[in-house]
Amino acid sequence: MTKIKLLIVDDELEFAATLAERMELRGIETQIANTGQEALEKVYFSPPDVVILDLKMPDMNGLEVLQGIKALHPSIEVIMLTGHGSTASGIESKEKGAFDYIMKPVDLTELLEKLKLAYEKRSKVEK
Amino acid sequence: MNIIQRLKTQVLPVDPERVTDELFRKKRYKRFRLSLFLAMNLIGLIPMLLIAGLGYFQYRDLLQRNELDQLQWNMEGAQKTLESFVHELQAVVNFVAHDDRYNELLDQKNLQILFDRIKKQYPYFVSLGVIDSHGIQQTYAGPYNLQGEDYSQEKWFADVLTKKVVISDVVMGFSQAPHFAIKVIKKIPGTNEHWVLRATIHPETLSNFIATIHTKASDDIFIVSRDGILQTPSLFYGNLLHSFQLNEQPTTEGQIRQMVDNYDKHILQASVLLKNTSWILVLTKEGYIHGSQWSSFRRKLFYIFAGCSIMGLLITIKLSKILTERIRESDEKRHALTAEAEHTHKLASIGRLAAGVAHEINNPLAIIDQKAGLIQDILEFGSDFDNKDKVLHSLLGIHNGVNRCKVITHRLLGFARRMDFCEEQVQINEVLKEVLPFLEKEAMYNHIKFNLNLQENLPVLFSDHGQLQQIFLNIINNAIDAIGHDGEITITSQVEGDSVVVGIQDNGPGIPEKILQQIFEPFFTTKETGKGTGLGLSITYGLVKKLGGTIRATSTLGQGAFFEVRFPLSL
Numbered sequence: 001m002t003k004i005k006l007l008i009v010d011d012e013l014e015f016a017a018t019l020a021e022r023m024e025l026r027g028i029e030t031q032i033a034n035t036g037q038e039a040l041e042k043v044y045f046s047p048p049d050v051v052i053l054d055l056k057m058p059d060m061n062g063l064e065v066l067q068g069i070k071a072l073h074p075s076i077e078v079i080m081l082t083g084h085g086s087t088a089s090g091i092e093s094k095e096k097g098a099f100d101y102i103m104k105p106v107d108l109t110e111l112l113e114k115l116k117l118a119y120e121k122r123s124k125v126e127k
Numbered sequence: 128m129n130i131i132q133r134l135k136t137q138v139l140p141v142d143p144e145r146v147t148d149e150l151f152r153k154k155r156y157k158r159f160r161l162s163l164f165l166a167m168n169l170i171g172l173i174p175m176l177l178i179a180g181l182g183y184f185q186y187r188d189l190l191q192r193n194e195l196d197q198l199q200w201n202m203e204g205a206q207k208t209l210e211s212f213v214h215e216l217q218a219v220v221n222f223v224a225h226d227d228r229y230n231e232l233l234d235q236k237n238l239q240i241l242f243d244r245i246k247k248q249y250p251y252f253v254s255l256g257v258i259d260s261h262g263i264q265q266t267y268a269g270p271y272n273l274q275g276e277d278y279s280q281e282k283w284f285a286d287v288l289t290k291k292v293v294i295s296d297v298v299m300g301f302s303q304a305p306h307f308a309i310k311v312i313k314k315i316p317g318t319n320e321h322w323v324l325r326a327t328i329h330p331e332t333l334s335n336f337i338a339t340i341h342t343k344a345s346d347d348i349f350i351v352s353r354d355g356i357l358q359t360p361s362l363f364y365g366n367l368l369h370s371f372q373l374n375e376q377p378t379t380e381g382q383i384r385q386m387v388d389n390y391d392k393h394i395l396q397a398s399v400l401l402k403n404t405s406w407i408l409v410l411t412k413e414g415y416i417h418g419s420q421w422s423s424f425r426r427k428l429f430y431i432f433a434g435c436s437i438m439g440l441l442i443t444i445k446l447s448k449i450l451t452e453r454i455r456e457s458d459e460k461r462h463a464l465t466a467e468a469e470h471t472h473k474l475a476s477i478g479r480l481a482a483g484v485a486h487e488i489n490n491p492l493a494i495i496d497q498k499a500g501l502i503q504d505i506l507e508f509g510s511d512f513d514n515k516d517k518v519l520h521s522l523l524g525i526h527n528g529v530n531r532c533k534v535i536t537h538r539l540l541g542f543a544r545r546m547d548f549c550e551e552q553v554q555i556n557e558v559l560k561e562v563l564p565f566l567e568k569e570a571m572y573n574h575i576k577f578n579l580n581l582q583e584n585l586p587v588l589f590s591d592h593g594q595l596q597q598i599f600l601n602i603i604n605n606a607i608d609a610i611g612h613d614g615e616i617t618i619t620s621q622v623e624g625d626s627v628v629v630g631i632q633d634n635g636p637g638i639p640e641k642i643l644q645q646i647f648e649p650f651f652t653t654k655e656t657g658k659g660t661g662l663g664l665s666i667t668y669g670l671v672k673k674l675g676g677t678i679r680a681t682s683t684l685g686q687g688a689f690f691e692v693r694f695p696l697s698l
Contacts, residue, residue, distance in 0.1 A: 014494045018494065019497050025501075025505070026504075104489050104493045105497075
């Protein structure tokens with residue numbers, strides 16, 4: 001598996017850092033952003049392959065960030081993290097271009113699975 | 128203003144929301160019903176009483192005036208007739224006693240001839256006598272031998288000297304037979320001396336004559352002397368020559384008095400003095416009170432009044448009962464509606480609160496999960512050390528704990544959104560499984576078993592998750608209530624044609640046909656007052672309709688009820 005470049009966007013610092021460390025342990029090059037603004041900057045300066053994006057953040061709505069990322073690099077795949085107990089917001093974000101959604105607290109195996117699928121899809125598009 | 132306010136609180140039933148005490152509320156309605164009943168009766172009875180009273184007095188007045196008038200006419204008529212009769216008698220005697228016949232009549236034979244002649248014409252003449260100026264009866268024609276009687280000491284003998292004509296009262300004379308006498312005084316021609324012709328007449332003359340003028344307008348008619356001696360027999364007050372006292376001496380104008388007689392009867396008594404006599408004509412008439420007209424009127428009035436009163440009473444009793452019942456019902460409906468709205472509102476608030484809490488807990492939960500995961504990762508990638516297994520085991524414990532919390536927060540979040548409609552992909556079986564834990568406890572306490580018979584791999588529905596939860600929650604809850612204790616609820620799900628069908632069968636007492644038609648109507652409940660709002664199934668019905676489905680209930684008495692909810696796969 002070639003190196004996946006990942007960006008984790010979450011306002012919960014601890015969560016993002018820990019998840020990033022676990023990804024690194026699995027050989028995934030991971031960056032962190034704590035705000036929507038920071039996320040967009042990171043996407044602009046060093047575009048990742050996949051973004052894991054929290055739906056609810058203090059400065060920008062997750063959906064807005066999603067639209068921003070897609071505007072910068074339409075080929076970047078985004079996996080949404082939803083805190084809601086429903087699939088509704090997940091479906092909505094899918095309609096707006098997200099690759100998939102996953103509910104918090106995340107099951108790492110499930111996340112890795114979805115990450116892999118997203119990367120594969122992006123690779124196909126790249127080719 | 129204050130009084131009105133107080134009256135209002137006394138009489139009107141109090142807003143049921145503010146009164147929680149059932150007994151107090153009942154008393155209020157009872158008092159309202161009583162006030163209503165009294166007010167309606169008052170409104171009805173007062174005019175009725177007025178009209179009845181008016182009729183009563185008006186009719187009495189009319190009867191009174193009528194009988195007075197009648198008696199007055201009767202009296203006047205009788206007076207005139209009697210007066211002319213007396214006048215005629217006087218005229219006869221006067222005619223016979225011609226001035227210059229004194230000497231002729233002193234002859235017994237001549238007097239007898241005259242008497243016979245008169246008697247032929249007027250059979251009621253009893254005797255005829257000629258009395259000289261000294262009061263000695265010189266000649267006499269009649270049934271007794273009274274020649275030579277001395278009348279000089281009699282009171283009438285003095286009277287006749289001044290009055291020319293005197294009619295005496297009926298008396299028992301020397302002859303010991305009742306009679307009255309007409310005496311006429313005449314001059315003996317050529318002298319200063321007088322003579323008197325005395326004719327006695329049988330009193331039956333009077334009674335017979337009175338009998339002919341007696342009409343229905345009076346009950347009794349008779350003649351009484353000024354001294355209070357009956358001159359003709361009376362129907363009620365005794366026979367001839369009985370004593371009868373008038374309270375007042377009448378004039379020739381006559382008078383009518385209302386009085387109570389010796390027999391305790393209300394009577395009208397008319398009395399009038401007959402001209403040229405000392406006789407008083409008396410007529411009596413029973414008061415209207417004793418008349419059949421009056422008593423029948425009173426009876427009719429009483430029956431009509433009593434009938435109307437009883438009818439009014441019954442109607443007002445019924446009406447006040449119905450009205451109070453209506454008010455109570457509408458109060459209760461309003462109360463139920465408010466309670467339901469409050470309940471819904473409360474649910475929504477709780478939901479929002481739960482969602483907030485769940486969301487807040489979710490984030491730290493995610494951190495704990497990740498930290499534990501990281502530790503696990505480090506251990507797995509690193510080298511062995513003492514107690515590594517124990518640490519890994521503990522980490523697994525943390526992970527499991529987090530997972531359990533996750534289930535709870537997700538369920539809370541799921542329920543929180545039941546109020547807003549939003550479509551999503553829904554697995555009916557999942558919904559059913561989510562709902563059951565909420566009811567399991569109650570079911571367990573009541574020894575009710577759930578049997579699940581769900582078809583695997585049901586196609587996904589596009590519907591509202593929360594509202595579906597509410598639908599099944601309501602139906603299953605109802606089933607639990609219907610069973611009460613010890614029973615089974617069987618829940619099935621399957622695809623039939625292009626619909627997903629969920630069946631909920633209980634083995635409770637079942638629903639009678641009549642009630643079955645009404646169970647989806649709002650406010651219809653068979654639960655005791657205060658327990659059910661009668662809205663559960665109607666809300667369920669509304670939700671099913673909103674989601675494009677149908678709901679149907681069937682039941683066999685004694686074998687439980689079956690609810691079937693059907694949702695189309697493609698809308």
